[in-house]
Amino acid sequence: MKKTLRNIIIQYSSDKKYFSMNELKEYLKSKNYKYSDAAIKKYLKQLIQEKEIYSAGRSFYSKIPNELKLETESIEPIIEKMDRKFPLLKYSLWSTEQLKMAFHHTQNKFFTFIYSEIDSLIYIRDYLSTSMESVILNPTKNETEKIVFNLRNTIILRANIIHNLSENKIAPIEKILIDLYIESQRLDFIDESEYKKIFEYYIENYRINLSQLLDYAERRKILTKIKYYLRKYTNPTFN
Known part of the structure; x- marks a missing residue:
């Protein structure tokens, strides 16, 4: 797999139910990858659009596609x-x-x-x-x-x-x-x-x-x- 930022993020997130923006940045730093915050945010947004990852709130991401719909009949x-x-x-x-x-x-x-x-x-x-x-x-x-x-x-x-x-x-x-x-x-x-x-x-x-x-x-x-x-x-x- 070519070492583009997009592919790096896909590989990094593959075994993670959740991860944060800060964790991803620390990982990139530990591997001596140098990418700007703007570039990281750009590819995270792109991967969300492609449904490779999903938003899990402000600066959090997830590989879990399922959103919960609680039953309401009881209430x-x-x-x-x-x-x-x-x-x-x-x-x-x-x-x-x-x-x-x-x-x-x-x-x-x-x-x-x-x-x-x-x-x-x-x-x-x-x-x-x-x-x-x-x-x-x-x-x-x-x-x-x-x-x-x-x-x-x-x-x-x-x-x-x-x-x-x-x-x-x-x-x-x-x-x-x-x-x-x-x-x-x-x-x-x-x-x-x-x-x-x-x-x-x-x-x-x-x-x-x-x-x-x-x-x-x-x-x-x-x-x-x-x-x-x-x-x-x-x-x-x-x-």
Whole structure:
């Protein structure tokens, strides 16, 4: 294979699920290849257009073609209720039922999380409680031990986290993976080994926007933990 920059990038990325612009530049430097940033960006853009590689967020790239489309059937009834009662309210919602194919152990109960303005949570609770059996406002781990959860589904209400991922009514997987870690620590409904399996499943089988994932992890103060998981299950290195 001729040693053009295009072919060098193809060869470099061939065994990598993910890589960053900085990693590629370090690799080129280690091999004594001298290319400008403009040239590197030009060929990365070209290879994305040719579907040799794919964008995985700002300055991240991937060889994984598959984008994730989470099922929403399990949360649509709640969204319909919320939109009917609170048509102007901003909120973000996801459910562990959307992730059931990634769980190592079969789940017989699920948790739906709704994040919204803190002042609106009590009204959401009062409204949803009229038709849902178990709607809980901002529980702590100690409080959840005293609560008899609905065997099928429990709705947990939390204050919204200010971030661009929170602007999506149906939370994307990048937000869910971070929230799931936080909530599993708070509520102890899955252990860390189960979380690792879920994280590994999505990061290895679907193309995740790493820049958004890391940015939201930093916002929620678990950046070090998420970087550890990324190093464990993928290729990128971080400063």
